[in-house]
Amino acid sequence: MISFQNVTKKFSSNILALEDINLDINKGEFVFLVGPSGAGKSTLLRLLAREYLPTSGKILIDNIDVTKLKPQDLPNYRKKIGFVFQDFKLLDDRTVFENVSLALQVRQLPDLEIEKEVERTLKLFEIWNRRNLFPRQLSGGEAQRTAIARAIIGKPEVLLADEPTGDLDPQTAWSVLSLLGEINSWGTTIIMATHNKEIVDVQKRRVISIKDGKITKDKSEGKYEFH
Numbered sequence: 001m002i003s004f005q006n007v008t009k010k011f012s013s014n015i016l017a018l019e020d021i022n023l024d025i026n027k028g029e030f031v032f033l034v035g036p037s038g039a040g041k042s043t044l045l046r047l048l049a050r051e052y053l054p055t056s057g058k059i060l061i062d063n064i065d066v067t068k069l070k071p072q073d074l075p076n077y078r079k080k081i082g083f084v085f086q087d088f089k090l091l092d093d094r095t096v097f098e099n100v101s102l103a104l105q106v107r108q109l110p111d112l113e114i115e116k117e118v119e120r121t122l123k124l125f126e127i128w129n130r131r132n133l134f135p136r137q138l139s140g141g142e143a144q145r146t147a148i149a150r151a152i153i154g155k156p157e158v159l160l161a162d163e164p165t166g167d168l169d170p171q172t173a174w175s176v177l178s179l180l181g182e183i184n185s186w187g188t189t190i191i192m193a194t195h196n197k198e199i200v201d202v203q204k205r206r207v208i209s210i211k212d213g214k215i216t217k218d219k220s221e222g223k224y225e226f227h
């Protein structure tokens with residue numbers, strides 16, 4: 001479903017973020033991306049979200065070459081993709097309910113439909129009783145559950161997560177991971193960049209290791225290792 005074919009990304013003549021990446025990820029997989037800081041993990045996720053174009057190579061999703069999309073195709077393409085970050089990136093001046101409903105408002109759905117869907121999702125993620133709070137009033141776990149709700153409410157095919165547990169204590173990190181596992185069980189493909197060795201080692205999922213812009217390991221039931 002997702003295919004990187006000889007993908008290279010240079011940010012300048014001397015910054016080679018990814019070099020000749022070849023990678024296939026099937027629909028419904030849950031994949032960890034591991035590697036030291038600066039290895040190229042975020043760049044790989046951002047190429048998939050089409051925030052960047054590769055310097056060379058092809059990126060296919062459902063046989064669409066992402067690198068060939070025209071500006072007018074991007075909004076539709078991005079509906080396939082949800083993105084979650086370490087620092088949540090919630091809008092500070094909007095409540096939990098508003099942050100999540102904005103993701104559906106851009107799709108111009110009827111208000112009643114949006115409200116129902118947001119209520120259903122916030123209840124499922126156990127943040128319904130936080131719906132009128134602003135991001136600064138939330139715990140880290142509640143903020144991340146809100147950010148994940150916002151990312152998945154439009155039913156993307158792929159959820160990209162860049163260090164989603166990076167700022168959370170171990171117990172909260174585990175609760176976020178179990179939420180991601182549940183989302184994956186609905187059929188959503190998940191690609192998660194992480195430094196959380198404990199989580200990666202216990203989960204027994206596919207682990208792709210990246211170092212200096214290259215894939216150094218790719219194992220099913222892999223461990224947190226990149227040498």
Ligand code: ADP
Nearest residue numbers: 011015017035036037038039040041042043044
């Ligand atoms: P990771 O997510 O594994 O920490 P990144 O993908 O963020 O690594 O970075 C890979 C390399 O690309 C690093 O050398 C980083 O400094 C560089 N890089 C990432 N984004 C940019 C950018 N927007 N402009 C210039 N260099 C960048």
